[in-house]
Amino acid sequence: DVKVTQSSRYLVKRTGEKVFLECVQDMDHENMFWYRQDPGLGLRLIYFSYDVKMKEKGDIPEGYSVSREKKERFSLILESASTNQTSMYLCASSFTGTGTYEQYFGPGTRLTVT
Amino acid sequence: GIQVEQSPPDLILQEGANSTLRCNFSDSVNNLQWFHQNPWGQLINLFYIPSGTKQNGRLSATTVATERYSLLYISSSQTTDSGVYFCAVNTFYDKVIFGPGTSLSVIP
DSSP states (O other): OOOEEESOSEEEEOTTOOEEEEEEESSOOSEEEEEEEETTTEEEEEEEESSTTOOEEOSOOTTEEEEEEETTEEEEEESSOOGGGOEEEEEEEEOOTTSOOOEEEOOOEEEEEO | OOOEEEEOSEEEEETTOOEEEEEEESSOOSEEEEEEEOTTSOEEEEEEOSSEEEEETTEEEEEEGGGTEEEEEEOSOOGGGOEEEEEEEEOTTSOOEEOOOEEEEEEO
């Protein structure tokens, strides 16, 4: 079974702090994604990566950056956390080889910025 | 871009009842997935079903790609089926588009 793990289930940070959210997948997937989910707004894509050291902006990249130094790990960075970044953050991965792009999600991180 | 609609937006069922959730999409797609988001927020893969019919226990899904819709059937519903059900589609090399979800509550 595909397993995607995220570093924290719940996180509380203060405004202005630098925040790291980590995601690790164990199935050698090329593609990895970061989404945020907010009530009434659904899932929105922040960034994605289709290879090591590659990254592409999603729909709402402002205020975020990412890092992918190893194939299995994709980090989301909030350079200076703000209260409007309080949200549920979901990581996903998918495999390109079969052309299915079937996505598998981690358990999510509920981030609160105070 | 592709638009995805889901119906109904909310559904309340008595335990043991059956239900059908619908997903409509506005253009041809290569991939379609159904997810269940449990009360703790995790998205669980239910089906990868760009076309045809699949069954897994009490759940089954059918996608009619030529008519641009997919149906998720839940039979003999249980309280653990509660949560939000999402349909997600994409074309090759394009990002995944999620529908707004159907919120299901199963009451004992």
